[in-house]
Each structure stands twice: as C-alpha cells, then as structure tokens.
Amino acid sequence: MTDDGKIPFVDLVTHHLEIEEELVSVFRSALKTAGFVGGPMVEDFEREFAQFCRVHYCVGVGSGTDALRFALIAAGVQAGDTVVTVPNTFIATTEAISQAGARPDFVDIDERTYTMDPEKLRAYLETDCTPDRKTGRVVSKRTGSPVTTVIPVHLYGQMADMDPILDLATQYNLIVIEDACQAHGAEYFSSKQNRWMRAGSMGHAASFSFYPGKNLGACGEAGAVTTNDQELAERIRMLRDHGQVRKYHHDIEGYNGRLDAIQAGVLRVKLRHLAMWNEQRRERARGYDELFADAEGTVILPHVPSWSRPVYHLYVVRVADREPLQKDLAAAGIGTGIHYPIPLHLAKAYEALGFRPGDFPVAEQAASQVLSLPMYPELSPEQQRRVATAVLQSMPVGESGGLRYRSEPRLRPVGRQQMRRV
Numbered sequence: 001m002t003d004d005g006k007i008p009f010v011d012l013v014t015h016h017l018e019i020e021e022e023l024v025s026v027f028r029s030a031l032k033t034a035g036f037v038g039g040p041m042v043e044d045f046e047r048e049f050a051q052f053c054r055v056h057y058c059v060g061v062g063s064g065t066d067a068l069r070f071a072l073i074a075a076g077v078q079a080g081d082t083v084v085t086v087p088n089t090f091i092a093t094t095e096a097i098s099q100a101g102a103r104p105d106f107v108d109i110d111e112r113t114y115t116m117d118p119e120k121l122r123a124y125l126e127t128d129c130t131p132d133r134k135t136g137r138v139v140s141k142r143t144g145s146p147v148t149t150v151i152p153v154h155l156y157g158q159m160a161d162m163d164p165i166l167d168l169a170t171q172y173n174l175i176v177i178e179d180a181c182q183a184h185g186a187e188y189f190s191s192k193q194n195r196w197m198r199a200g201s202m203g204h205a206a207s208f209s210f211y212p213g214k215n216l217g218a219c220g221e222a223g224a225v226t227t228n229d230q231e232l233a234e235r236i237r238m239l240r241d242h243g244q245v246r247k248y249h250h251d252i253e254g255y256n257g258r259l260d261a262i263q264a265g266v267l268r269v270k271l272r273h274l275a276m277w278n279e280q281r282r283e284r285a286r287g288y289d290e291l292f293a294d295a296e297g298t299v300i301l302p303h304v305p306s307w308s309r310p311v312y313h314l315y316v317v318r319v320a321d322r323e324p325l326q327k328d329l330a331a332a333g334i335g336t337g338i339h340y341p342i343p344l345h346l347a348k349a350y351e352a353l354g355f356r357p358g359d360f361p362v363a364e365q366a367a368s369q370v371l372s373l374p375m376y377p378e379l380s381p382e383q384q385r386r387v388a389t390a391v392l393q394s395m396p397v398g399e400s401g402g403l404r405y406r407s408e409p410r411l412r413p414v415g416r417q418q419m420r421r422v
C-alpha cells in the first residue's frame with residue numbers, strides 16, 4: 001500500500017527496495033570492471049535462465065520485441081511469409097512479424113483461457129488456406145502468401161494449449177515461436193511428453209521480455225530468446241551483434257540488439273527470487289479466487305485448465321460492464337489495467353490489412369470486458385480484501401450482457417488452499 005492508502009496496479013518501488021543492496025552491488029561491480037556490454041554477467045545470466053526454462057540455450061537481447069524479431073528471422077521466416085498469431089496480444093508480437101518482413105494474420109482465441117484456440121488454428125489451416133505441393137506449405141487465401149510460422153502467445157502468465165498447436169505445426173510444416181514475454185516459469189502438462197514443460201521450451205524458439213513490470217523484470221529494457229537448437233542460437237547471437245562472428249567480421253547484416261551487462265546482472269539477482277515471487281503470485285490468485293467465489297456469473301475469474309500452472313503475470317477478471325467498475329475502483333484509490341482494449345486486427349496501425357469488426361468475435365468480446373486487478377508478490381491479503389469489496393460493491397444488480405450480477409457482496413477471509421480449479 002502506498003502512504004496515501006492507494007493500491008497501485010503494480011508496485012515496483014517496494015519490489016526493488018526489498019532487494020536494493022543486491023541490486024546496488026551489481027552496479028558497483030560493473031563500475032569496477034567497466035564491463036558494460038557483453039562479458040561474464042551476460043553469459044552467466046544466459047546459462048542460468050536457460051536452466052530455469054529447461055532449455056539448452058538462451059541468448060540475451062535488448063528487449064522482448066527484439067527477441068521475437070530475431071527468433072523469427074533466425075528460424076527462417078522470409079520476406080512475404082504469413083505468420084499467424086492471436087489478435088489479443090501486445091502489438092510487439094505483430095510488430096516483430098512485420099519487422100521480419102512477414103505479414104501478420106490472426107486466429108481467434110479460446111473464450112476461457114484467452115490464448116490461441118487450437119481448433120480455430122486447425123480451421124484456419126484447413127479452410128482459409130490451400131496446400132502448395134511444391135513447397136509442402138499452405139498458402140493463405142487472404143494474403144496469398146505461404147503460412148510458415150505460428151506464434152502462440154502465453155498470455156497473462158498462462159501458456160497456450162501447446163500439444164495440439166505443435167501437432168498442427170508438424171502437420172502443416174510450420175515454425176513455432178512462443179511469445180513467452182508474460183510467462184516466466186509458467187508450465188504446461190504435455191500429454192504427448194507425459195511431463196510438465198516450462199514456457200520457452202516447447203517451440204523452435206521462444207521470446208521473453210524483461211520489461212520492469214514483468215514477473216522477471218530488469219531495471220530498464222531487456223529480453224532473451226530460448227531454444228534447444230544450437231544453430232538457431234548461434235544465428236541469434238550474430239543478429240544481436242551486427243552479424244559479427246568476431247570483431248569486425250560481419251557475415252550477415254544484423255542489429256544492435258545486445259543485452260546490457262548491468263541488466264543481465266540485475267536479472268541474475270532477481271532470477272534467484274523468481275520461483276518464490278511466482279509462488280506468491282499464485283497465492284494472491286488463490287486469495288482473489290476465494291474472495292470472488294460467491295460472485296460467479298458476475299465476475300468471471302481466470303480459468304486454469306488441468307494442463308496449466310500459470311504464474312499470474314496478471315490477474316484478469318471479466319465483467320459485463322467494465323467502465324463504471326473501473327471508475328469506481330479508481331475513485332476508491334485502486335489501480336487497474338486493460339490488457340488489451342483494442343484487438344490488433346482492429347488497431348489503426350493495421351487498417352491496411354482490411355479486417356472488420358466481427359472477424360474475431362471471441363477476442364473482440366474479451367477486449368471489451370477484461371479488467372486486470374492489482375497483482376504482485378507484495379500485495380497483502382488486506383489489500384486484496386479491499387479490492388474485492390470495492391469490486392463487489394460496484395456491481396449493478398440484475399443481469400447484463402450475459403453475465404449474471406449479484407447485489408450483496410459476501411466475502412470470505414483469504415486463506416491458503418490448494419488450487420481447486422481444473
């Protein structure tokens with residue numbers, strides 16, 4: 001809680017003050033060696049984050065957007081390819097596609113998890129594309145270009161349903177790049193592999209963002225690509241560093257997309273706390289679940305399928321009439337967010353792609369109803385109780401927009417309990 005009693009949407013100040021000494025020592029040691037770019041801090045972080053994600057390779061880069069762009073280019077995406085993703089993601093996903101020279105296309109999401117609906121992907125590949133026997137790929141009827149790649153987005157800290165997406169990718173010869181920018185440590189139970197797998201370890205490559213508000217955030221901009229493919233990792237190492245194999249030997253044209261050494265040091269410090277922070281987020285999520293347990297139909301809670309262990313980058317509820325609720329919460333000093341208000345197929349930036357309202361109805365409805373409540377490891381049960389009370393007091397009586405509304409908030413104390421949703 002801030003001094004004025006407000007509950008911010010995220011509290012990055014408390015978060016950093018708690019580990020201030022550890023962070024300051026990173027700056028001190030960087031000053032002593034003046035090793036600001038590359039070097040052991042970057043290499044150590046890359047090794048440790050690869051271990052955390054249970055992959056062979058991690059390549060640190062300048063941001064999550066760079067991570068996506070480099071992963072696409074290194075995986076072989078060509079100018080003019082069509083790359084399929086979902087409309088309800090941060091624009092960086094589609095920016096990276098365009099910056100790699102490809103063209104974004106979309107499939108709709110599952111209405112309960114908000115991640116890519118594998119059945120919609122199947123329908124897209126079967127009916128919106130035609131097979132090209134020469135290349136073994138499919139060609140999008142809409143874009144007229146080969147569909148080479150799919151980017152499932154692990155949204156809000158929960159992984160997409162990867163088994164069927166990977167099956168389709170194999171069947172249709174697609175590259176799979178995971179957008180894991182919001183999912184550090186999230187897990188998926190793969191029935192095919194009969195084990196829990198971490199975000200970043202299932203596709204050909206995956207991108208992570210370490211933007212400060214992420215579950216693992218730098219004190220500035222940073223990102224990484226993870227992969228089990230050694231050649232792909234080597235190509236990304238070149239792309240991030242002007243295409244160099246060694247100083248001034250440029251085999252290809254690349255970018256200045258390196259991970260800053262001080263940020264790598266910061267990330268090493270924070271990585272040691274990440275499992276605990278993720279567990280605390282899960283506990284906060286269980287707390288909200290309990291507090292809203294009697295508001296079923298009024299406040300739609302995050303859905304966690306049995307194959308998912310999310311890390312709650314965000315705790316996103318869904319309500320029929322979001323605007324008055326968000327205003328009431330703001331008046332009560334409670335910060336909220338909307339992730340995201342405009343699905344990308346309707347964003348002005350993509351007008352030229354020619355999409356219309358109604359093209360992706362599930363994503364469009366979610367965009368108009370989702371609300372992200374305060375969620376961070378330092379959030380206290382008392383703060384959560386205040387948030388829940390304010391939410392339930394703001395709800396109108398009666399029925400609206402397909403979500404049932406209750407009149408009286410009935411709150412239960414927050415307690416530790418096993419995750420009971422499947």
Ligand SMILES: Cc1ncc(COP(=O)(O)O)c(C=O)c1O
Binds near residue numbers: 209
């Ligand atoms: C889903 C998603 N993709 C990509 C990105 C881009 O990451 P960055 O901001 O580090 O470039 C973000 C970050 O906000 C994100 O949430």
